[in-house]
Amino acid sequence: MRILLVEDDPALSLGLVRALEREGWRVDLLADGEHAVAPGLIAQYNLAVLDLGLPRMDGMSVLRRWRSGGATLPVLLLTARDELADRVAGLNAGADDYLVKPFDLPELIARLRALKRRVHGRVTETLQLGELQLDVAHRELSYRGAPVRVSPREYALTEMLMQRAGKVVSKDAIVATLSSWESDFSENSVEVYVHRLRKRYAELGISIRTVRGFGYMMELSEPADSSHPADPPEPTDTSS
Structure with a gap:
């Protein structure tokens, strides 16, 4: 392009x-x-x-x-x-x-x-993994219809992982996408964001698995207790 x-x-x-x-x-x-x-x-x-x-x-x-x-x-x-x-x-x-x-x-x-x-004619594309939905056109993330609030970088990382759900996304690709013109986004910072999202999405039956030497993979995981449906996670600071 x-x-x-x-x-x-x-x-x-x-x-x-x-x-x-x-x-x-x-x-x-x-x-x-x-x-x-x-x-x-x-x-x-x-x-x-x-x-x-x-x-x-x-x-x-x-x-x-x-x-x-x-x-x-x-x-x-x-x-x-x-x-x-x-x-x-x-x-x-x-x-x-x-x-x-x-x-x-x-x-x-x-x-x-x-x-x-x-x-290319895909105005209303929606990504879905389990009951987590990402409306790409409107940049809205939701779980069972309830909004999930994330920061811009958390959103960008979630979109990358959901686009390739079940496949590995390299750490280098994440660093390149989340970097800014002010400073490069380090690999340590990637690990912080992955850890943060991993904790939040685990409650929704979704895991972010580390594939050592390659990167990360988002996939479905079984809830710890399927008899008690998960509620949307509490909002976090969206300033970063």
Whole structure:
């Protein structure tokens, strides 16, 4: 997949390019709005990440030019403004999603994956393991219909494991996905998050098994006492 990133913050754009390329996506970077509306440019891309606060031409004007020119690719807007009017204006101008700065990298990646799935016609994809459900399009995790609150990184890790339920997910892949542009996510940190989720999901009849030398596998496990159905786990701190 080829992505156009239009962002003028050098530190942020460098980190985003690195993170998106780790996902296996080809990324081209522009730092101003005028270059983003060059004739024929946008037709080369499958998806765009567009900052609203751009020099020479603001992101909203860029988006309107793309849409008026017939561009149909999914566009994710980035902005430091969190006013309802700004969000509505962006969506009305043709944006497909909206993310307010500062944001967590795992959330950005998850939103881009969801936009990519929409292109391929899988808008309402749901992952399920036992009675744990993950609505990928809406980024909602639930157990027996009740919401399960998780942090952005816990969500990203859960999605990775559920997508490959019954198969091993390597520790390197987890590190790459959960890293941010501010600092790399260490293997020790992965173990902390796996331990945290393992304890929570064990109550729901789901195990996260360590496959030594390879990574982790999510699969069903028998509850300790099947005569007493599990309740959804208590919410944890969602700030990380």
